[in-house]
Amino acid sequence: MNYLFVVAHPDDEVLGAGATIHKLIQEGNKVAVATLVSRAGARANISATLQDDQARAFEIMGVHKSYKGDFPNIKMNTVSHLELVQFIEKCIEDWRAESVFTHYPSDLNNDHVMTSYACQAASRLFQRKEGVPRLKKFIYMEVPSSTEWSFDSSANRFSPNMFVEVGKDGVDVKFRALAAYKGVMRPYPHPRSKEGIEGLAAYRGIQAGCSYAEAFESVFYRT
Numbered sequence: 001m002n003y004l005f006v007v008a009h010p011d012d013e014v015l016g017a018g019a020t021i022h023k024l025i026q027e028g029n030k031v032a033v034a035t036l037v038s039r040a041g042a043r044a045n046i047s048a049t050l051q052d053d054q055a056r057a058f059e060i061m062g063v064h065k066s067y068k069g070d071f072p073n074i075k076m077n078t079v080s081h082l083e084l085v086q087f088i089e090k091c092i093e094d095w096r097a098e099s100v101f102t103h104y105p106s107d108l109n110n111d112h113v114m115t116s117y118a119c120q121a122a123s124r125l126f127q128r129k130e131g132v133p134r135l136k137k138f139i140y141m142e143v144p145s146s147t148e149w150s151f152d153s154s155a156n157r158f159s160p161n162m163f164v165e166v167g168k169d170g171v172d173v174k175f176r177a178l179a180a181y182k183g184v185m186r187p188y189p190h191p192r193s194k195e196g197i198e199g200l201a202a203y204r205g206i207q208a209g210c211s212y213a214e215a216f217e218s219v220f221y222r223t
Contacts, residue, residue, distance in 0.1 A: 001136070004097035006034045006088055006119045008076065008111035010054040011184050014177040015192070016141035017101060018061060019170030019201070020214045022177075025062040033058065034091040036076065036084065036115055038068040049182055056180035060173065067091045076114040084118035089125045092132070099137035104158045104217065108149040116140070123220070138220035144191035144200060160215035163208035171201050171212050 003024055007013045013021065013033045021031050039050065058066060069087050071079050092100070102119040103112035126132040139162065142148070147158050166174075175194060178184055188195040204213040 001029045001098050002096055002133075003029055003031045003099045003101065004034060004092060004095050005031065006091070006100060006102040006115060006122075007036070008103065008109065008115040009037050009073070010035055010050050011057075011178070011181045012103070012112070012143055013063075014057055014061070014174060014181070015145075015184075016103070016143045017214055017216075018057075018174035018177045019166035019212075020164045020216075021063065022061045022173045023164060023166055023170055025064075030064050031062070032065040032067065032091070032095045032097070033063055034067040034069070034088060036069040036071045036087065037073045037111060038070060039073065053181045057177040060177045060180060065095065067094075074111060076111045079114070081114075081118060081121070084114060085121045088119055088122035092122060092125055093129070096133050098133050098135065099139070100135065101139045101141055101216070104140040104142060104147050104150075106150045106152060106155040106157065107143065107146045108151065109143075109146045112143065112146055134222070135220065136222050137218065140217040140219060142215060144196060148191065158217060160204070160207070160217055162216040162218040163204055163210065163213040164216070165205065165208070165210040165213050166201065167211050170214075171198055174201075 005013050025031050100123050103116040105116040123138050126134045142158050186192045201212040204215040205211055
């Protein structure tokens with residue numbers, strides 16, 4: 001199956017689903033990642049090496065293809081919704097994506113929110129255009145240091161109903177991929193600390209009765 005992960009920033013794909021991406025590829029699936037903000041200029045301390053860092057992370061996970069947008073960092077709310085949707089649609093069509101993962105729409109980070117809404121609209125491309133594979137899965141992921149900081153009490157909070165068992169080996173791959181990004185990891189008790197990442201995977205595994213897991217919210221599933 002062809003999976004497309006649509007994220008706002010470099011590193012979001014690893015934080016949200018690094019171990020799952022690796023597992024899907026190990027199982028024989030094809031994975032592409034579309035990054036809408038490829039330069040992330042506001043992150044001045046790491047932006048100079050960001051492209052190389054992401055390429056290395058992709059190599060560690062085994063990602064087959066990447067798509068890079070050039071939308072403004074922490075300013076995606078200033079970009080027309082249509083531009084975002086059309087960029088994602090092109091990625092879906094080119095990759096012939098059958099399953100799409102993206103951000104949870106109530107994340108604290110506004111770029112994540114804009115990405116999620118655009119991805120929701122783009123996921124319906126198969127209903128509007130002939131020759132596009134029918135979507136089988138549309139899934140939200142959680143990004144530590146963003147999803148759990150959703151302060152809007154009027155919105156639904158992330159409520160996982162899908163758990164991918166990744167094991168300790170999968171968590172180790174996630175650590176290696178995150179380490180490829182300079183300046184992303186933080187000391188404990190930050191959510192992006194080694195202890196935080198492993199602790200979350202252990203907790204999600206406990207919820208699902210398995211050994212380490214990444215959690216998702218499945219919003220569309222067709223067999």
